[in-house]
Amino acid sequence: MTVKINENYLLLESNYIFIEINQRVEKYQKENPDAEIIRMGIGDVTRPLPKAVTNKFTEAVNEMGKADTFHGYGPEQGYDFLIETIIKGDYEPRGIKLSNEEVFVSDGAKCDTGNIQEIFDLENIVAVTDPVYPVYVDSNVMAGRTGPMEEGGRYQNLVYIPCTEDNDFIPELPKTPVDLIYLCYPNNPTGTALTKEQLSVWVNYAKKNNSIILFDAAYEAYIREDNIPHSIYEIEGAREVAIEFRSFSKNAGFTGTRCAYTVVPKEVMGYDNEGHPHSLNSLWNRRQTTKFNGVSYPVQVAASAVYSPEGQKEINESVDYYMKNASIIRESLRALGLSIYGGINSPYIWIKTPGDMDSWQFFDLLLNEAHVVGTPGIGFGPSGEGYLRLTAFNTLKNTKEAMDRISNLSI
Numbered sequence: 001m002t003v004k005i006n007e008n009y010l011l012l013e014s015n016y017i018f019i020e021i022n023q024r025v026e027k028y029q030k031e032n033p034d035a036e037i038i039r040m041g042i043g044d045v046t047r048p049l050p051k052a053v054t055n056k057f058t059e060a061v062n063e064m065g066k067a068d069t070f071h072g073y074g075p076e077q078g079y080d081f082l083i084e085t086i087i088k089g090d091y092e093p094r095g096i097k098l099s100n101e102e103v104f105v106s107d108g109a110k111c112d113t114g115n116i117q118e119i120f121d122l123e124n125i126v127a128v129t130d131p132v133y134p135v136y137v138d139s140n141v142m143a144g145r146t147g148p149m150e151e152g153g154r155y156q157n158l159v160y161i162p163c164t165e166d167n168d169f170i171p172e173l174p175k176t177p178v179d180l181i182y183l184c185y186p187n188n189p190t191g192t193a194l195t196k197e198q199l200s201v202w203v204n205y206a207k208k209n210n211s212i213i214l215f216d217a218a219y220e221a222y223i224r225e226d227n228i229p230h231s232i233y234e235i236e237g238a239r240e241v242a243i244e245f246r247s248f249s250k251n252a253g254f255t256g257t258r259c260a261y262t263v264v265p266k267e268v269m270g271y272d273n274e275g276h277p278h279s280l281n282s283l284w285n286r287r288q289t290t291k292f293n294g295v296s297y298p299v300q301v302a303a304s305a306v307y308s309p310e311g312q313k314e315i316n317e318s319v320d321y322y323m324k325n326a327s328i329i330r331e332s333l334r335a336l337g338l339s340i341y342g343g344i345n346s347p348y349i350w351i352k353t354p355g356d357m358d359s360w361q362f363f364d365l366l367l368n369e370a371h372v373v374g375t376p377g378i379g380f381g382p383s384g385e386g387y388l389r390l391t392a393f394n395t396l397k398n399t400k401e402a403m404d405r406i407s408n409l410s411i
């Protein structure tokens, strides 16, 4: 007997973008050992956890070491103390009512956005914006929902919704019917956002076509403009058609600590073969209780400290810090005459490559001439060709230095 693999894995694009970037950077560094390379590619934060968070985190760790305050398995969905804090802190101020059973605490929005497709039939047609956060695509490839990749870099059965300069990065409704729609706003990688009116178009589409929107709001904390919705549930009717993903990674520095949550309103329904409705909330609950055993108690205590007055003050300072970097990047590149997008309601700046350069050529130019590492837009999908992403997550000092170097290039 031989063990057969899940062959869908063979359909995945082999050269994962960040591996290729690292190889090019390592090669350059080896040949130029004195070059001080500044990384503005990978979307990881650099500011430490807030004091308010580490204090509570430490207390909770100490509780775990004493018999009378020790915590074993907790509820798979998360502790009520955190869920209630989330609802009060993130939703009630925006006029959104949620019950505790509608919020599922997890160890990451990456896991949740990757796992959510499990509760849907393989026959569903999936739509993604292009360029896109790769997790949505790859998790559907692994499940066998996409078929092979075709020439042009698109998977056969996926519907791609191009977001480029041509449409101001506002996704247009698909011309053929789709069932599941992944939307990430503020967007990674383009850094652009949707207004309430623009997001309403999608909620109305989903209601009319019985589609479901999987809304990734990981960058909610970076929203600066008033007319940008922080939650999809600010849009009327969204409770019936949308699942929302949130994370403590980008607002509170939890990328290495791991805590996030997913909202599945009880009204969102999927249908069986006989056409009977089933609550996606109960399917997701079943999935989580079977395959997940909850986030550790100290981490959930730490996450709830994000909502304390001290915690809020500290996370706002961090987000402001990154957004100052973003505005420095925007201003410097503008002054060079480059076309740039994002960086106003998000920590990402999406740059149109100058002249006829493609994404990798511009990447190599910045690496070789300025020792600055960005992310080639092509790595996020075919419509990312001709763009490059910079992040605002580096230090202020490095960001300024990188912009000085780029400003001295002749582009």
Ligand SMILES: *Cc1c(COP(=O)(O)O)cnc(C)c1O
Binding pocket: 043, 107, 108, 109, 110, 111, 133, 184, 188, 216, 218, 246, 247, 248, 249, 250, 254, 255, 259, 260
């Ligand atoms: C960083 C990021 C997340 C957060 O992922 P975690 O697993 O919670 O760290 C989710 N979605 C997008 C688009 C992101 O860029």
